[in-house]
Every structure is written in C-alpha cells, then in structure tokens.
Amino acid sequence: MKNIVFLILLSFSLITISCSTDEIAEPEVVKPEEIQVNEPFVDENPLQNFLNLTGYNQHQLLSCDLNAFEEVGLSFKPLEKGVLHTIMVKLPIINTNLLVTIKDVAANQILRIETINVDTANMETIKAIVPIELDKNKIYTITMKTNLHYKRFRTDYSQPQLPVIIGNLQIISPISTEFSPDGITTGGTGNFYSGDCDFTFLRTE
Incomplete structure (x- = not known):
C-alpha cells in the first residue's frame, strides 16, 4: 500500500514539473515599437x-x-x-x-x-x-x-x-x-x- 501511495505522489510531482516547464518556455513577445525597419531611399x-x-x-x-x-x-x-x-x-x-x-x-x-x-x-x-x-x-x-x-x-x-x-x-x-x-x-x-x-x-x- 505504501508503494502505491509513493508512486501516485511521484506521478503527480512529474506532472507538476512538466506543467511548470511548459509555462517557462513561453516565447517572448516583441512589441511593435521595438521592431526596426530600414526604409529604402526614394x-x-x-x-x-x-x-x-x-x-x-x-x-x-x-x-x-x-x-x-x-x-x-x-x-x-x-x-x-x-x-x-x-x-x-x-x-x-x-x-x-x-x-x-x-x-x-x-x-x-x-x-x-x-x-x-x-x-x-x-x-x-x-x-x-x-x-x-x-x-x-x-x-x-x-x-x-x-x-x-x-x-x-x-x-x-x-x-x-x-x-x-x-x-x-x-x-x-x-x-x-x-x-x-x-x-x-x-x-x-x-x-x-x-x-x-x-x-x-x-x-x-
């Protein structure tokens, strides 16, 4: 019984770590004003x-x-x-x-x-x-x-x-x-x- 409880807790911890890792990996959003565009000469x-x-x-x-x-x-x-x-x-x-x-x-x-x-x-x-x-x-x-x-x-x-x-x-x-x-x-x-x-x-x- 103790082994079953330990496995359930371990599985829950792995799911929590996986979710946390996904949240950290969100891409950085670049604001429009930070994008530099070189206008061609006319x-x-x-x-x-x-x-x-x-x-x-x-x-x-x-x-x-x-x-x-x-x-x-x-x-x-x-x-x-x-x-x-x-x-x-x-x-x-x-x-x-x-x-x-x-x-x-x-x-x-x-x-x-x-x-x-x-x-x-x-x-x-x-x-x-x-x-x-x-x-x-x-x-x-x-x-x-x-x-x-x-x-x-x-x-x-x-x-x-x-x-x-x-x-x-x-x-x-x-x-x-x-x-x-x-x-x-x-x-x-x-x-x-x-x-x-x-x-x-x-x-x-």
Whole structure:
C-alpha cells in the first residue's frame, strides 16, 4: 500500500514539473515599437517644389532670342551621397537635339552631356541615363542649351530667399547665362527662373 501511495505522489510531482516547464518556455513577445525597419531611399525631383517654395511659379513668360543660345537650369548641392539617374525637360517648342549638361563646379569639369529628343511642345520629356555619382556637399549644375524657353517670376518680380532645401538637396540658385562652347559657364540669376530642366536624385547611403 505504501508503494502505491509513493508512486501516485511521484506521478503527480512529474506532472507538476512538466506543467511548470511548459509555462517557462513561453516565447517572448516583441512589441511593435521595438521592431526596426530600414526604409529604402526614394527618388527626388526638386524642380516643382523649388518653384513652389520660391514663388517662381506665380508668373510665366516665354523667352526667345533667335540670335543667341542660353544655358538655363539650376545649381544644387546634394546633402547626402547619391546618383542622378533621370533628366526631365519641358520646352514651349519641339527640339530634337536638346543638349543637357551636368557639371562639377568645384572641379570646373563636365560630368555628362546628354542629347534629348523633345518631340512634343509644352509636355515633359523624360530620359533615363547611366547614373552619375554625386558627392555629398559638392556643388553641381544642370543646364540645357536653348534659345526659347519658359521664364518664371514672382508676381512682384522680387528675389526670393536662396538657397532652399528640398529633401536631400540644397537648390542654390537658378542658372541663366550665355551658352559657352566648353560648357563651363555657371552664371546665376536671382529674380527669375529659366527652364524647365529637372532631374531625379536618389540617395545611396
């Protein structure tokens, strides 16, 4: 009889230990705020935000000089390392041989000249290009060679506060200067923007 009682007690103890072990083995619950997700970098097209922030989108004219070409566009500085991989342009005329130049200002060096076929007036033309690596905090320009383009002002023709920061880019100033065969001229303007010449920047690190 004593042996039977001892076996019953031993069985009960084993069941209790097994239950206790199961309770200890419960998985740890991770709270949502403790989960870290690395968001991917996204494409940035600065021109429209630049026009909105500066007020250059308030008034528009057409600028035409049949006797001389200009280089028009933007000077800018990436605030992070990245690439320029797409060019977008819009003109009031068709231009099947539009030259767009990207330059490193400090090095006084042309990084790329792209030819774009603008086959429709007053519509944005987009061209994907072999990506150009851009360094953090270096000044670059992107300009197009044309003698007929949009000229955008504030309604009071005043100069906005420049530069402006848009995402990972600092837009320093508009560019409007006589065309230079070596493509190095980088003269700026304050109270108007001539274009339209935009680009896509993608931060890489």
